[in-house]
Amino acid sequence: MVIFPIIIMVSLILYVYYKVAILRSNDTLNQLYMNAKGKICLGLFVVFFGVNQYLYYQTQLALYIGIVFFLLGTLQLVDGYKRARHYRNEQKRLSRT
Template sequence: MVIFPIIIVLSFVLFVYYWVAISRSKDKLTQHYFHAKSRICLGIFVLVFGINQYLYYETRLSLFIGIVFVILGGMQLIRGIKETKHYRNEWRRLYPKEN
């Protein structure tokens, strides 16, 4: 089960990357877009972390904690996907020549 730690580390690194990109960007639309992308990475991190914890410990307590993490991570992931689609469409609407 080496795939889960790889996904956890990769999603956390991407989360930090997008979080730094937010602070470096001056455009508000770009900041919102990067924030949505970082929300997707955070959702994947929390979701996979919850699954990994249950598979590692396999106790009833880790099941309940894992369910909470999966729900919270799924909510972050879904909201991030919706925000990413919205801000991508706004970017295309405001800057049609750069597509």
């Protein structure tokens, strides 16, 4: 399965990109939005890393660790999505006024 390592690398690169974009921005709302997008990428990284490790080793220990990674990544992903949606709506609301 070559797709999982590709998704892992792309999400890790995007996570680093969004974290660097936070440092370049002076707007607090934009920083919060970039941080939320970074959380989404971090969640994707952890989820796919856990799935990939289980598929690679296929042991009971790898299954338990993969489940923990999957749950933690899903929590990061959902939280980042909710925050990104909120801050995107705030940016739209402020740009209209």
